[in-house]
Amino acid sequence: MDGEELTEQETALYDRQIRVWGAGAQRRLSKSHVLVSGIKGTVAEFCKNIVLAGVGSVTLLDNRLVTTEALNANFLIRPNGNAHIGKTVAEICCDSLKEFNPMVHVSVAKGDLSTLDIDFFNKFDVVVVGYSSRATKKAVNEKCRKLTKRVAFYTVDCRSSCGEIFVDLQDYKYAKKKLDETVECELTYTSFEEAVSVPWKLIPRRTAKLYFAMRVIELFEETEGRKPGDCSLSDLPGVLKLKKQLCEGNSVNENHIPDSLLERLVSDNTEFPPACAIIGGILGQEVIKAISGKGEPLKNFFYFDAEDGKGVIEDISKP
Amino acid sequence: MDTQQQQSAIKGAKVLMVGAGGIGCELLKTLALSGFEDIHIIDMDTIEVSNLNRQFLFRRSHVGQSKAKVARDAVLRFRPHINIRSYHANVKNPEFDVDFFKQFDVVLNGLDNLDARRHVNRLCLAADVPLVESGTTGFLGQVTVHVKGKTECYECQTKPAPKTYPVCTITSTPTKFVHCIVWAKDLLFAKLFGDKNQENDLNVRSHNAASSSKEKEDVFERAEDEDIEQYGRKIYDHVFGSNIENALANEETWKNRRRPRPIYSKEVLPESLTQQNGSAQNCSVTGGDSVISAMPSLGLKNPQELWGLTQNSLVFIEALKLFFAKRKKEIGHLTFDKDDQLAVEFVTAAANIRAESFGIPLHSLFEAKGIAGNIVHAVATTNAIIAGLIVIEAIKVLKKDANKYRMTYCLEHPSRKMLLMPVEPFEPNPSCYVCSKTPLVLEINTQKSKLRDLVDRIVTAKLGMNLPLIMHGASLLYEVGDDLDDIMVANYNANLEKYLAELPSPIVNGSSLTVEDLQQELSCKINVKHREEFDEEKEPEGMVLSGWTQPPATNGESASTSNNENAVDVTESSSGSEIATKKRRLSETQPENHKKETQNVESDDDDFMEIENPMLVSKKKKRVE
Numbered sequence: 034m035d036g037e038e039l040t041e042q043e044t045a046l047y048d049r050q051i052r053v054w055g056a057g058a059q060r061r062l063s064k065s066h067v068l069v070s071g072i073k074g075t076v077a078e079f080c081k082n083i084v085l086a087g088v089g090s091v092t093l094l095d096n097r098l099v100t101t102e103a104l105n106a107n108f109l110i111r112p113n114g115n116a117h118i119g120k121t122v123a124e125i126c127c128d129s130l131k132e133f134n135p136m137v138h139v140s141v142a143k144g145d146l147s148t149l150d151i152d153f154f155n156k157f158d159v160v161v162v163g164y165s166s167r168a169t170k171k172a173v174n175e176k177c178r179k180l181t182k183r184v185a186f187y188t189v190d191c192r193s194s195c196g197e198i199f200v201d202l203q204d205y206k207y208a209k210k211k212l213d214e215t216v217e218c219e220l221t222y223t224s225f226e227e228a229v230s231v232p233w234k235l236i237p238r239r240t241a242k243l244y245f246a247m248r249v250i251e252l253f254e255e256t257e258g259r260k261p262g263d264c265s266l267s268d269l270p271g272v273l274k275l276k277k278q279l280c281e282g283n284s285v286n287e288n289h290i291p292d293s294l295l296e297r298l299v300s301d302n303t304e305f306p307p308a309c310a311i312i313g314g315i316l317g318q319e320v321i322k323a324i325s326g327k328g329e330p331l332k333n334f335f336y337f338d339a340e341d342g343k344g345v346i347e348d349i350s351k352p
Numbered sequence: 353m354d355t356q357q358q359q360s361a362i363k364g365a366k367v368l369m370v371g372a373g374g375i376g377c378e379l380l381k382t383l384a385l386s387g388f389e390d391i392h393i394i395d396m397d398t399i400e401v402s403n404l405n406r407q408f409l410f411r412r413s414h415v416g417q418s419k420a421k422v423a424r425d426a427v428l429r430f431r432p433h434i435n436i437r438s439y440h441a442n443v444k445n446p447e448f449d450v451d452f453f454k455q456f457d458v459v460l461n462g463l464d465n466l467d468a469r470r471h472v473n474r475l476c477l478a479a480d481v482p483l484v485e486s487g488t489t490g491f492l493g494q495v496t497v498h499v500k501g502k503t504e505c506y507e508c509q510t511k512p513a514p515k516t517y518p519v520c521t522i523t524s525t526p527t528k529f530v531h532c533i534v535w536a537k538d539l540l541f542a543k544l545f546g547d548k549n550q551e552n553d554l555n556v557r558s559h560n561a562a563s564s565s566k567e568k569e570d571v572f573e574r575a576e577d578e579d580i581e582q583y584g585r586k587i588y589d590h591v592f593g594s595n596i597e598n599a600l601a602n603e604e605t606w607k608n609r610r611r612p613r614p615i616y617s618k619e620v621l622p623e624s625l626t627q628q629n630g631s632a633q634n635c636s637v638t639g640g641d642s643v644i645s646a647m648p649s650l651g652l653k654n655p656q657e658l659w660g661l662t663q664n665s666l667v668f669i670e671a672l673k674l675f676f677a678k679r680k681k682e683i684g685h686l687t688f689d690k691d692d693q694l695a696v697e698f699v700t701a702a703a704n705i706r707a708e709s710f711g712i713p714l715h716s717l718f719e720a721k722g723i724a725g726n727i728v729h730a731v732a733t734t735n736a737i738i739a740g741l742i743v744i745e746a747i748k749v750l751k752k753d754a755n756k757y758r759m760t761y762c763l764e765h766p767s768r769k770m771l772l773m774p775v776e777p778f779e780p781n782p783s784c785y786v787c788s789k790t791p792l793v794l795e796i797n798t799q800k801s802k803l804r805d806l807v808d809r810i811v812t813a814k815l816g817m818n819l820p821l822i823m824h825g826a827s828l829l830y831e832v833g834d835d836l837d838d839i840m841v842a843n844y845n846a847n848l849e850k851y852l853a854e855l856p857s858p859i860v861n862g863s864s865l866t867v868e869d870l871q872q873e874l875s876c877k878i879n880v881k882h883r884e885e886f887d888e889e890k891e892p893e894g895m896v897l898s899g900w901t902q903p904p905a906t907n908g909e910s911a912s913t914s915n916n917e918n919a920v921d922v923t924e925s926s927s928g929s930e931i932a933t934k935k936r937r938l939s940e941t942q943p944e945n946h947k948k949e950t951q952n953v954e955s956d957d958d959d960f961m962e963i964e965n966p967m968l969v970s971k972k973k974k975r976v977e
Contacts, residue, residue, distance in 0.1 A: 047405050053490055053731055074385070078736060085408055085732045106385050111430045133408055301355065306385035307747075310378065310740030315771065318491070318733040329765070337772065339744050342758050344772025 043136065047087055058325035063089050063136075065324045066156060070094035070146045071163030072126050074106025074304040075191040078313025079161065079320075081109070084130050086321055090138040091130065092157070093123040094146055106304040151176045159185045159320055164261050167229070167251045174201055174225040185323045188225065189316055190247065192262065192298045194305035194339035196312035197247050199225055200319060200331055207326050222333055223350040231349055233283035241336040241345050245290045249276045250298055266300040297340075308339050315344065361750040362387045368456040368481075369393040370443050370472055372419040374732075375462030375486055377407045378739035380423050383460075384431040386743055391434070392456070395420040396442040398604050400520055406732035416602055442608060444471050444818050446834075450873050453479035458749050460742055461485045464518045470786075470816040471872060473498065473506035477787055478873035482749045486738050490731065493738040493762035497745050497777055500787065502754055508781035523554075524599055525609060526710050529703065533723045536702035537688045540591060541695065543572060545675060545686035554591065574676075581624075584672040588617045588665070592705050612710045620665045643693045644678050646670035655717040659701075661708050667701035696721050722892075737762050737772070785815075785899065791864075791877040792899040796852065798860050798882045801895060803830060804848040809893045815876070817869040824865055827857035833870075852880075 043063065051059050065088045069080055072095045084091060099117040104110050109129040110122070117125055123141045130139045144153075146162065147169040154160060154176050162173055170188050177184040178201075186201040201222045209218045229248055236244075253272050254261060264272070272295050280287045315335055322328040334347040367388055369379060372395035383391055397419050399410045409426035410419070418440035427436060441447070444467075453459065453475045461483065463469050469485065476483040476498065483498040485506055498505050521527065522534050539554045571590045574583045596614040600606065646667050647653065659667065671694055675683060679694070688695055700720040707714050715723075741760045748756050758774035767773060783790045794810065803822075807830060811820045821831040830844050852859035859865065861882035868875040878897075886894045 046401065050405055050731055081408055082733050082736060085405055087405070108381055108385055108430045112432065132411065134404075306382050307740035307743040309385075310382045310736045310743075311772070314733040314737035314740065317736070318731075321733070331766075331771070335771070342741070342744065342760055342772065342774035343770055344762075346766050346769050346771060 043087065046134075046136070050086065054321070054325055054327055058321075058327050059087065061325050062087050062321065065158045066090045066092070067159040067161065067320065068092045068094065068142070068154070068157040069161045069163070071165060072107065072109070072122050073164055073191070074306060074309035075189055075196060075313045075316070076161065076163035077107045077109045077126065078309050079163075079189070079316045080126065080130055081133060082313060082317030083320055084133045084137045084139065086317070087134060088137060088324070090140065092140050092142045093127050093130075094142045094144070095121060095123040095126070096143070096145075097122045099125055106306045106309050147172050149176075151179060154184060155180050155182070157184055158182075158324060159187070161187045161189065161316070161320070163189050164191075166261050167255050170199075171224075171226045177201075178203060178224060185320070186225075187316060187320065189312065190261075191304045191309055191312055192250075193301040193303075194308045195243055195294075195298060196308055196335075196337045197243060198312065198316050198319070198331075198335040199228065200323075200333050200335075201225060201228075202323055202330060202332075205323070205330065207322075207329065209329060218329070220330070220332055221350075227351040228333060228349050231351060233280075233285045233289070235352055236349060238289075240349070241334075241347050242290055242294055243336040243338060244334060244347055244349060246294050246298055249279060249290060249295060252279070262302045264299040264302060266296070268299050269296055272299055305339060308337060311339075311344065312337050358747060358751065359387060362747060363389055365457045365746075365750050366390045366455060367392070367746070368453070368459045369462065370459065370468070371395055371462035371464070372423040372438075373397065373403070373462060373464060374406050374735040375488060375739055375742075376419070377409045377423055378732075378736045379460060379462050379742055380427050380436070381409070382739050382743050383746075384427045384434060384436075386747075389434045392437045392439070393420045393424060394439040394441060394443050394448065395423075396440065396608065397520060398602070400524075402519065406735060408732065416604055418604070443468055444871075446819070446871060448475070449871060450475060450478045453481050456481050458746050459483045460746060462739075462742075463487075467816060470507060471818060474786060474816075474869070474872035474874045476500075477505055484742050484745045484749065486742050488734045488738050488762070491734055491762070491764040493734045493741075494759065495738055495741040495745055496759040497749065497757040499749065499754070499757070501780065503757060503777040504780050505784060505787040507786040508778070508784040524605060526706065526712065529707055529712050529715050529720075530723050532703035532706040532710070532712060533699065533720060535706060536699040540702050541686075541688050541699055544587065544672070545683050545695075548572075548684055554595075580673045580676045581669060583676075584669045585617045585621075587672070588668060588705075591702075592616070592709055596709055610711055613708075615661070615705060615709050617665065617669075620662050621669070644674055645693050646674055646697050655721075656719075658714055658716050659704065660714075661705065664701040664704040664708075664714070667697055668705060671698035671701065690721055734762060741772070783899070785876045786874065789876065790899065791879050792897055793881060794865075794878050794895060794897050795881045795883045796895040797884060797886070798852040798858075798863075798880065801852055802848065803850055803852060803855060805895070806852065807848065809895060810878075810897055811867055814897050815867065817867070817872065817874070819869055819871045821868045821870065822865060823868070824855070824857045824859055824863060829855060829857065 043059070047059055067083060067088050067090065069076060069091060070093075072080065072093060080091060080093070099110060099120055099122055104112060107122075107126070109126040110117070111129070121141070127139050127141050130137075142153075146165065154173070160173060160177055162170055165173075165188065174186050174188075177186045183203050183205075188197075188199040190197045201224055202220065203222055205220045205222065207218055207220075208215045210216075229251075233245065249272060250264065253259075253268070253275050254264065256275070257268075257271070273292060276290055276292075276295060277287055280289055312335075315331075315337070319331055319335075322330045331346045332348050332350075334349055335344065336347065337344045365388060367383065367390065369376060369383070369391060370393075372380065372393055376393070376395065380391065380393060395418070398416055399407070399414045399419055399422060401412070401415055403419075404410055404412060407419070409423045414422045418438070420438035420440050424436040424438040428434070439448075456479075459472060459476050459481055461469060461472055463472070473483060473485075477500055480500050482500075483506065484495065485498060486495045487493060496506070497503055521531050522539070526532050526535065543554050571586060574580075593614045593616040596612050600611060600614070650663070650666050650670060652659070652663065652667070674694055675698070686692075686695070688699065690696060696717065700715075700717045703720060704714045706712075741762070745757065745760075757777050759777050761773045761775070763771055763773060780787055782788055785792050794806075796806070807820065807822070811817050811822065819832045822829045829847050831840075836844075847855060859880055861880065863880040865878040865880065866875060867878055883896075886896070
């Protein structure tokens with residue numbers, strides 16, 4: 034009963050999914066505004082999913098110029114010869130996404146994610162940070178947390194055939210079906226900064242190795258002044274050295290993080306398209322849940338590794 | 353990582369995709385991005401408006417066009433230099449024979465029905481080509497790998513008949529009576545007597561969506577003073593007459609299908625019913641609170657009797673009149689209930705009229721009441737995830753990485769922290785009649801069953817054969833094919849009407865039949881056991897086929913003992929199709945999912961929609977029943 038009815042056009046197009054999540058959820062989706070940055074393969078998949086689902090608007094932030102590298106795993110960019118010269122990834126992807134669903138407003142924002150001011154984020158209900166440095170993730174997450182309205186914050190990364198999603202919904206209430214009645218549930222999330230600074234000693238041993246591996250690489254790139262994802266096999270000795278230090282500092286065994294995993298993550302910085310589809314699919318589903326308030330959202334990390342095929346949820350919150 | 357080896361395996365592979373729908377669109381995109389360069393894709397369907405929310409390669413301007421072709425063109429726009437070949441055709445067509453399948457390195461299924469899945473499974477076995485099979489239902493999905501001799505085939509576990517159907521089959525192209533039932537119950541009944549605001553697929557989507565939806569609004573709205581019978585006839589003419597005519601206008605749909613016949617009330621009913629049959633006022637009430645029924649006033653007593661078109665049409669109008677005359681207050685709030693006599697009558701009549709229109713055999717009220725089905729729906733994200741998992745398995749198959757094959761389940765609620773749960777595939781079932789050629793046992797009354805019953809209920813329905821041939825010893829009793837001469841056809845047709853024990857080569861207790869499908873290259877032996885009596889309730893077909901599967905309980909155990917100790921999930925996934933049950937059970941232990949066992953599956957969970965996988969759903973249904 035919230036807000037106006039869906040239009041006839043919306044009802045016709047979204048028919049199949051309205052039957053899944055209901056007209057109320059569809060209305061909330063159509064009024065939501067999503068900011069997305071870093072449009073590589075996984076984020077391209079995610080964008081497709083939420084545009085099809087019918088969010089109100091998607092704002093794209095990616096100032097990279099289109100190169101052959103950007104084409105990898107990103108089906109939103111067509112190899113158009115010279116037509117892309119001088120255009121940013123966000124601009125090209127914007128044109129493609131508009132075609133998927135004319136009812137969604139897709140636009141491009143300019144600027145550097147890490148320096149955009151807090152008012153900028155106030156326009157959005159969901160912020161998705163793809164492929165960013167640790168510092169940027171922290172900074173954007175803090176800005177979102179300072180706003181009076183709740184902005185759902187996500188980060189997503191895909192390296193080789195592995196991926197990580199982080200979710201911060203702050204204090205989140207959602208409807209859950211219990212027997213025949215719907216009950217209100219509440220979850221409290223940890224910020225990115227807090228989540229990545231939980232002492233390793235306190236984290237259960239069976240936690241996904243990817244959590245630790247991603248923290249090592251993140252820190253390596255930060256200390257070496259690299260761009261996110263800018264690693265190669267020649268960095269492996271440095272990464273392994275850092276791993277050793279971190280394990281010692283956290284008083285956990287070095288075997289905690291397999292060298293082979295770190296090797297895969299640094300040596301192959303192209304994305305594996307099937308992994309993009311899977312991680313972009315999970316992220317899409319989570320954002321739809323968060324906007325619609327229907328269904329239990331994941332808390333607070335998700336990992337996928339095509340090597341073992343598992344898609345695992347880990348809750349790593351401040352103790 | 354052996355990326356180099358992987359890339360060359362991908363580049364050199366020739367892949368067949370079956371299905372260009374929800375999973376198919378995602379799969380074709382992910383294959384192209386992953387570096388596959390030679391992809392063939394088969395799909396017989398055309399694009400509909402309601403596909404567009406998830407089949408992202410299609411646009412509004414493509415409605416009515418071939419899915420396979422449009423999907424191909426769309427992917428070539430971002431990967432122009434690869435080879436994609438599209439076939440707008442049914443995968444069961446004879447041109448897709450074993451030789452056709454042999455040219456591929458792997459076959460990937462994104463299908464929506466059991467029939468086609470079984471057919472492709474058999475061709476893959478015959479051609480010895482690995483198959484990656486998939487399905488999604490709402491937020492659930494699964495991917496399985498079937499490699500001859502290494503893992504179980506798609507049919508190693510029994511597949512209960514699917515109880516849900518593709519949406520377009522229901523709205524536009526029914527081929528079975530159950531499709532008409534689902535249409536009558538979930539679309540027509542719901543539109544007339546249920547929540548008026550519910551969006552509904554009743555009207556066949558035409559190219560001009562705006563005009564058809566406008567018309568729809570006018571037709572179903574009954575004016576205050578409108579005569580009920582006139583209103584009923586208007587509805588009749590709309591849904592069985594003009595709607596069918598509209599559908600016929602889309603030539604592409606009927607290229608490979610039988611064209612339906614529009615039916616108008618004036619062709620089958622006298623001008624005024626009231627004078628002929630008495631009116632709604634005096635027809636049904638025999639006692640104080642007796643059941644409201646349209647049958648008595650029409651002189652219909654036996655629910656097992658088959659009504660003709662005229663009788664069904666009379667029931668349709670009479671039942672509709674009774675709803676307005678006797679149950680007006682309920683209109684707008686009704687949902688179909690199999691215990692609601694008038695609702696069953698209405699749905700039976702409507703389904704039969706539709707069946708008549710599409711050349712589908714009509715059914716009695718008794719039979720119609722027993723047939724249940726519901727339309728359910730999918731979301732784009734599950735399809736995308738499943739497509740990614742299919743490609744991962746396909747690459748392992750191409751690298752012949754047999755010990756890494758997994759079947760993977762996509763769950764709605766995490767099970768032991770996992771949303772994507774990989775499980776080791778099972779070994780072939782040694783008593784599977786499809787991949788292990790074990791004889792089957794058929795219990796049947798050989799004096800009271802005709803060859804036609806055997807062909808319809810066993811060979812076609814149970815064994816899923818497309819072009820069957822039945823031999824008894826050296827005697828050929830029946831076959832289907834294009835190259836038969838008239839004398840043979842007449843001979844076979846005569847045989848169909850004979851009782852088994854009276855055939856030229858009599859089938860009696862102890863007879864052994866050979867049933868073959870030349871297209872599927874499947875041959876199986878059936879040992880016949882004569883039996884006099886069958887339980888009408890439990891064995892309504894009057895025959896029982898057994899022999900290739902153990903009951904699920906023992907099946908689970910044998911499967912897990914044959915499975916590797918370090919399988920990810922041995923303890924909870926005792927068998928391929930069982931896991932859905934187990935998984936339901938797991939999630940049901942969580943508070944939000946506690947459901948009464950008796951609760952009707954249709955109303956229990958609005959998150960459970962489009963069925964693209966009969967395995968999961970039928971299991972679920974089975975459990976709830």
